[in-house]
Amino acid sequence: MITLETADDTRALGARIAALVRAGDLIVLDGPLGAGKTVFVQGLAAGLGTAGRVTSPTFVIARVHEGGRLPLVHVDAYRLGGLAEVDDLDLDTDLTESVVVVEWGAGLVEGLADAHLRVQLIRPEADTDGEARVAVLHPVGGDWEQRLSSANLAS
Numbered sequence: 001m002i003t004l005e006t007a008d009d010t011r012a013l014g015a016r017i018a019a020l021v022r023a024g025d026l027i028v029l030d031g032p033l034g035a036g037k038t039v040f041v042q043g044l045a046a047g048l049g050t051a052g053r054v055t056s057p058t059f060v061i062a063r064v065h066e067g068g069r070l071p072l073v074h075v076d077a078y079r080l081g082g083l084a085e086v087d088d089l090d091l092d093t094d095l096t097e098s099v100v101v102v103e104w105g106a107g108l109v110e111g112l113a114d115a116h117l118r119v120q121l122i123r124p125e126a127d128t129d130g131e132a133r134v135a136v137l138h139p140v141g142g143d144w145e146q147r148l149s150s151a152n153l154a155s
């Protein structure tokens with residue numbers, strides 16, 4: 001468990017994960033509305049060095065952020081039903097050459113890759129409007145566990 005006192009802490013966690021990602025990686029973001037999923041992606045994008053602002057892609061489903069170490073494909077699966085066929089979104093990008101991060105993706109998009117990192121964001125004080133968040137990182141398959149350990153991010 002990682003405590004994230006402020007939105008900047010959540011961005012900093014995204015940037016630390018950015019240092020670990022490779023082409024073809026899938027990151028699944030889990031947590032309720034306002035948990036900080038988009039804020040996390042802002043940190044991920046900053047860590048990769050992509051240009052441009054990261055906002056919620058809710059109304060466009062997916063956005064590709066170029067210009068960084070790797071292209072970042074930011075998907076909002078909220079509106080995708082069933083197994084989200086991100087491949088069918090006809091993104092102008094090869095997913096195997098990108099990092100794909102999916103908000104609301106838990107239970108939907110895991111099949112896109114052999115392995116993934118699930119980032120669970122919890123808002124313990126949701127009823128009080130408190131700022132603190134808690135992140136739990138779930139490595140699933142591949143060498144995610146080792147990668148997290150090497151970055152001192154293993155739980």
Ligand SMILES: Nc1ncnc2c1ncn2[C@@H]1O[C@H](COP(=O)(O)OP(=O)(O)O)[C@@H](O)[C@H]1O
Pocket residue numbers: 004005006007008009010031032033034035036037038039040056103130131132133
């Ligand atoms: N510790 C924190 N981590 C992330 N966001 C925080 C934190 N504290 C406050 N916030 C605020 O909560 C909101 C999170 O929004 P957002 O990232 O869009 O959520 P989601 O994408 O999960 O629906 C932002 O307005 C952000 O500034």
Ligand SMILES: [Mg+2]
Pocket residue numbers: 037038056103
């Ligand atoms: Mg969001």
